[in-house]
Amino acid sequence: MTNWFTVEKIDDQTFAISEYKHWEETHCYLLCGEERALLIDTGLGVSNIKKIVDSLTKLPVMVAATHIHWDHIGGHQYFNNIAVHEQEAEWLSGKFPIPLQIVKNNLTKYPCDFPPEFDIDSYRIYQGMPQKIFNDGEVFDLGDRKIQVIHTPGHSPGHCCFYEPERNYLFSGDLIYKGCLYAFYPTTDPLLFYGSIKRVQKYKIAKILPGHYQLSIPVSIIDEIEAGFAQIERLGKLKQGSGSFNFNNFQIHI
Numbered sequence: 001m002t003n004w005f006t007v008e009k010i011d012d013q014t015f016a017i018s019e020y021k022h023w024e025e026t027h028c029y030l031l032c033g034e035e036r037a038l039l040i041d042t043g044l045g046v047s048n049i050k051k052i053v054d055s056l057t058k059l060p061v062m063v064a065a066t067h068i069h070w071d072h073i074g075g076h077q078y079f080n081n082i083a084v085h086e087q088e089a090e091w092l093s094g095k096f097p098i099p100l101q102i103v104k105n106n107l108t109k110y111p112c113d114f115p116p117e118f119d120i121d122s123y124r125i126y127q128g129m130p131q132k133i134f135n136d137g138e139v140f141d142l143g144d145r146k147i148q149v150i151h152t153p154g155h156s157p158g159h160c161c162f163y164e165p166e167r168n169y170l171f172s173g174d175l176i177y178k179g180c181l182y183a184f185y186p187t188t189d190p191l192l193f194y195g196s197i198k199r200v201q202k203y204k205i206a207k208i209l210p211g212h213y214q215l216s217i218p219v220s221i222i223d224e225i226e227a228g229f230a231q232i233e234r235l236g237k238l239k240q241g242s243g244s245f246n247f248n249n250f251q252i253h254i
Helices: 049-056 086-093 100-107 190-200 221-234
Strands: 006-011 014-019 026-032 037-040 061-064 082-085 132-134 139-141 146-151 160-164 169-173 180-182 207-210 244-246 251-253
Touching: 014 049, 026 049, 026 207, 037 049, 082 086, 086 132, 190 221, 221 244, 221 251
Parallel strands: 037 061, 061 082, 082 132, 169 207, 180 251
Antiparallel strands: 006 014, 014 026, 026 037, 139 146, 146 160, 160 169, 244 251
């Protein structure tokens, strides 16, 4: 089995599947219930994540993306039960907003020991028809385990976090992590991003499971990020083209 992925056990029913060898250090999450499993994001697509998933569970798996960016849907090609937020269904099925060459440039931006099966020339952005469209507030019932959709636009129009009330887990995608938070692309919106941060502040959260970089981050970073956006807003610079702003545990690029 490929050693491209690192598997870390969050609890008996929750696993982080990470790509630490790549500069983006993407995290995908496998959530197992009594009847079915949910895979949040599928990473870069340079190695077969389904082999890892199959080694962890025999349950039927649905894939749900935090958002339809190339580094979160790369492994969708290995699954046949895919769910997406309604605002990005077209991105998945034929109107991906980023050109293939830009994606390839990002993928190979820094030296990387890619797995032997990876071929940059044949790399393609996943495109396909989703089997399920979801919306804000929808609940995935895995059998004695429920996961709630929180629509958190800003980084992308259909970006979502996934919240588990029983464990107070927040799977935060690209909304919250230690690193540079991006809201400068044409399809991003810094005002919506700020609003989404304020929205998740209202939830009782015991653990954040981010989409990139350091896996273990303090819940207090949510308030730090909110304060960062508030500071930028007070400066009158909460608009695209204002540049990068550095804070203790993160940056905001708008």
